[in-house]
Amino acid sequence: MLPLPFGRIVYAKHGEYHQWASAGDCGQCKFNLEIPNSFGVRIDCGYSVPDFLMPYSVRSVTAQLGMLSLIPCHYFVSKKGIDGQGNLILEEGCMERCLGCDYTGSIHDCSLVSGRTMGPPSCAGLEFLRNQCQSDNERTFLDLYLRMNKDREGPMPIPQCYVDPLDRYRSDFVLVAKSNISRDWEWLSIELDSRMYHQNSPADAEKDAVVSQNGFRVIRIRTEGERSILRGVRELLLTLERL
Numbered sequence: 001m002l003p004l005p006f007g008r009i010v011y012a013k014h015g016e017y018h019q020w021a022s023a024g025d026c027g028q029c030k031f032n033l034e035i036p037n038s039f040g041v042r043i044d045c046g047y048s049v050p051d052f053l054m055p056y057s058v059r060s061v062t063a064q065l066g067m068l069s070l071i072p073c074h075y076f077v078s079k080k081g082i083d084g085q086g087n088l089i090l091e092e093g094c095m096e097r098c099l100g101c102d103y104t105g106s107i108h109d110c111s112l113v114s115g116r117t118m119g120p121p122s123c124a125g126l127e128f129l130r131n132q133c134q135s136d137n138e139r140t141f142l143d144l145y146l147r148m149n150k151d152r153e154g155p156m157p158i159p160q161c162y163v164d165p166l167d168r169y170r171s172d173f174v175l176v177a178k179s180n181i182s183r184d185w186e187w188l189s190i191e192l193d194s195r196m197y198h199q200n201s202p203a204d205a206e207k208d209a210v211v212s213q214n215g216f217r218v219i220r221i222r223t224e225g226e227r228s229i230l231r232g233v234r235e236l237l238l239t240l241e242r243l
Contacts, residue, residue: 001158003055003176005063008033011074013042015098029103031076045098050079052088054153056176058146059092061156062112065125072096073123075110076103094123115150116143132159137192137223138172144226144233154240163189163211171211175236179243186243189216190236192223 109119221232
């Protein structure tokens, strides 16, 4: 996973039918990357990566997942404007394909970006991330984090990442955020501690020492029920907010 996608997101042959000859058609579409010389051919669609996309953010990861061949749903985003309070208004959503000359009939809210509060209950990108998790507790953490982070440009919890150069240790999740105070990058290693595992044993202490030496800040979250995970997610989001 890259910090950000390359400067341009291209979904090859995403548009199934276009009609470029008249105003208001695919020739005017902000997500159309080419204007072919014939009707009815499949066309590439996509967008230039907007400057508000943060490295390793939920939106950055979602955009990159959409570029994988095994993920049929493609994420689109563009800046629509600024509201009266100075908040950024985005035009965003997911499409498996664009069926006609107006993409508004094909686009829908993104489950990942909206924290599963809008759009379909799940999607291929979300299921891909959930399948990387190794326990129900990890999947619960991911779902709660996305739900509470909804619509923010916050970091994505990336499951089961190696956190030392020799690939000896993996964290349950890694989050990467930029501090508004120091302007430095903060690398957070999230460990979910159940009653059966991770009881501050010498092995855990050794792992934490190695992970810390490699620049990660270790955060441990108790998993004695969904409520304790929810409390841990809230504390994590407060930590990110203070950054």
